[in-house]
Amino acid sequence: xxxxxxxxxxxxxxxxxxxxxxxxxxxxxxxxxxxxxxxxxxxxxxxxxxxxxxxxxxxxxxxxxxxxxxxxxxxxxxxxxxxxxxxxxxxxxxxxxxxxxxxxxxxxxxxxxxxxxxxxxxxxxxxxxxxxxxxxxxxxxxxxxxxxxxxxxxxxxxxxxxxxxxxxxxxxxxxxxxxxxxxxxxxxxxxxxxxxxxxxxxxxxxxxxxxxxxxxxxx
Amino acid sequence: xxxxxxxxxxxxxxxxxxxxxxxxxxxxxxxxxxxxxxxxxxxxxxxxxxxxxxxxxxxxxxxxxxxxxxxxxxxxxxxxxxxxxxxxxxxxxxxxxxxxxxxxxxxxxxxxxxxxxxxxxxxxxxxxxxxxxxxxxxxxxxxxxxxxxxxxxxxxxxxxxxxxxxxxxxxxxxxxxxxxxxxxxxxxxxxxxxxxxxxxxxxxxxxxxxxxxxxxxxx
DNA sequence: ATCCCGCTCCGCCGCACGGGGGAGACACCG
DNA sequence: CGGTGTCTCCCCCGTGCGGCGGAGCGGGAT
Numbered sequence: 001x002x003x004x005x006x007x008x009x010x011x012x013x014x015x016x017x018x019x020x021x022x023x024x025x026x027x028x029x030x031x032x033x034x035x036x037x038x039x040x041x042x043x044x045x046x047x048x049x050x051x052x053x054x055x056x057x058x059x060x061x062x063x064x065x066x067x068x069x070x071x072x073x074x075x076x077x078x079x080x081x082x083x084x085x086x087x088x089x090x091x092x093x094x095x096x097x098x099x100x101x102x103x104x105x106x107x108x109x110x111x112x113x114x115x116x117x118x119x120x121x122x123x124x125x126x127x128x129x130x131x132x133x134x135x136x137x138x139x140x141x142x143x144x145x146x147x148x149x150x151x152x153x154x155x156x157x158x159x160x161x162x163x164x165x166x167x168x169x170x171x172x173x174x175x176x177x178x179x180x181x182x183x184x185x186x187x188x189x190x191x192x193x194x195x196x197x198x199x200x201x202x203x204x205x206x207x208x209x210x211x212x213x214x215x216x217x218x219x
Numbered sequence: 220x221x222x223x224x225x226x227x228x229x230x231x232x233x234x235x236x237x238x239x240x241x242x243x244x245x246x247x248x249x250x251x252x253x254x255x256x257x258x259x260x261x262x263x264x265x266x267x268x269x270x271x272x273x274x275x276x277x278x279x280x281x282x283x284x285x286x287x288x289x290x291x292x293x294x295x296x297x298x299x300x301x302x303x304x305x306x307x308x309x310x311x312x313x314x315x316x317x318x319x320x321x322x323x324x325x326x327x328x329x330x331x332x333x334x335x336x337x338x339x340x341x342x343x344x345x346x347x348x349x350x351x352x353x354x355x356x357x358x359x360x361x362x363x364x365x366x367x368x369x370x371x372x373x374x375x376x377x378x379x380x381x382x383x384x385x386x387x388x389x390x391x392x393x394x395x396x397x398x399x400x401x402x403x404x405x406x407x408x409x410x411x412x413x414x415x416x417x418x419x420x421x422x423x424x425x426x427x428x429x430x431x432x433x434x435x436x437x438x
Numbered sequence: 439a440t441c442c443c444g445c446t447c448c449g450c451c452g453c454a455c456g457g458g459g460g461a462g463a464c465a466c467c468g
Numbered sequence: 469c470g471g472t473g474t475c476t477c478c479c480c481c482g483t484g485c486g487g488c489g490g491a492g493c494g495g496g497a498t
Binding site: 392393410411414422 | 454455456457458
């Protein structure tokens with residue numbers, strides 16, 4: 001069963017990186033580098049034209065960064081190519097962003113040649129393998145968690161945030177007052193302000209709003 | 220750079236599956252099947268003894284299923300082997316469970332030989348490749364959302380779940396009564412029951428408990 | 439020097455809420 | 469047949485809560 005070669009596009013603004021990747025990948029049977037791009041914008045157009053199976057996408061590039069380019073490609077091409085996001089540092093948030101953007105994989109530049117080749121091969125035929133749709137769903141959940149953060153959050157004063165946090169901890173006004181070492185009346189004032197700003201009718205709705213907005217993890 | 224062979228343990232209760240996997244993997248240079256197990260419990264002990272690099276773990280097995288076996292192995296061995304969970308059907312929740320249990324990968328039985336081999340190779344040296352620690356973090360978040368589902372959840376009656384859902388929607392008792400088309404007194408009774416079973420002091424704490432337990436998405 | 443804003447606190451009022459206790463109807467199960 | 473569990477509803481009572489209006493103090497901006 002001789003499969004047709006895996007067609008690859010490299011997107012990286014550094015010539016040396018592209019050269020190195022091309023050297024490694026071209027030496028492999030069944031892998032073919034069919035195009036290169038040096039900016040995110042170029043990556044989008046090149047991929048749209050060449051319709052490769054796999055794209056190795058650097059995160060930091062001029063004009064449009066790799067994340068946005070990935071987003072655009074995944075959103076506009078049907079079926080989208082498998083995009084492997086390549087970066088220098090193991091920054092967790094990059095990985096999340098890559099997954100959210102629709103990347104099929106994530107690779108560090110310090111990876112050795114074997115790992116690179118295997119990753120490309122794997123990703124190229126990734127219909128039923130390592131982490132398919134589920135990981136995307138996971139990333140989407142994460143996105144919902146930390147993304148919008150509701151408009152009212154920024155309008156709360158420091159003290160009001162404190163109070164809301166304690167409200168979300170299930171404390172009564174009196175308990176919050178003790179924790180914050182202020183009078184109960186003060187807490188009442190802050191609670192009233194929180195209710196007004198969150199549009200909540202009572203403390204329960206305010207707590208719900210806090211959870212929905214991801215207020216608790218965000219701080 | 221001749222690496223030492225990747226040492227593999229197969230855990231599957233069906234002989235044919237083990238034979239097939241062994242045939243495929245043993246034929247590959249650099250891969251060596253060093254042990255087999257036919258139950259989850261056996262898998263744990265075999266892995267503990269042989270300390271393989273990779274474990275191919277079936278989900279459905281006697282005594283202890285693959286998920287629990289994976290959990291136990293990951294939790295007790297340092298460093299844990301790379302565990303690839305193998306299953307027949309592409310059930311999303313399985314993937315989540317596998318990730319949560321600490322699996323490094325997820326593979327379908329209908330995968331072809333190439334995919335299998337590549338997946339094993341990849342996973343074996345997966346320090347810096349596709350989805351490292353970040354995916355675990357993602358799975359942990361997911362776990363917090365819907366995993367344990369707190370003991371009290373199962374103790375709620377159907378009507379109490381209804382009421383709690385509406386409480387978590389920010390409704391007052393009177394509003395809930397209208398929505399459920401029952402009397403306000405009835406709602407009060409259910410609310411009281413919910414508070415007792417959740418250990419909450421007031422409706423706010425109950426709603427918090429509901430959120431923390433992932434009750435809203437689950438029920 | 440003035441103004442605005444955040445933090446602190448006060449009193450009064452009405453109400454939804456939660457605690458306690460009880461009760462009738464129905465269904466399921468041993 | 470009685471026991472058990474669920475859903476339905478009732479009363480009384482105390483209170484935490486939220487709405488309303490007001491006030492003093494300090495800091496930062498203009």
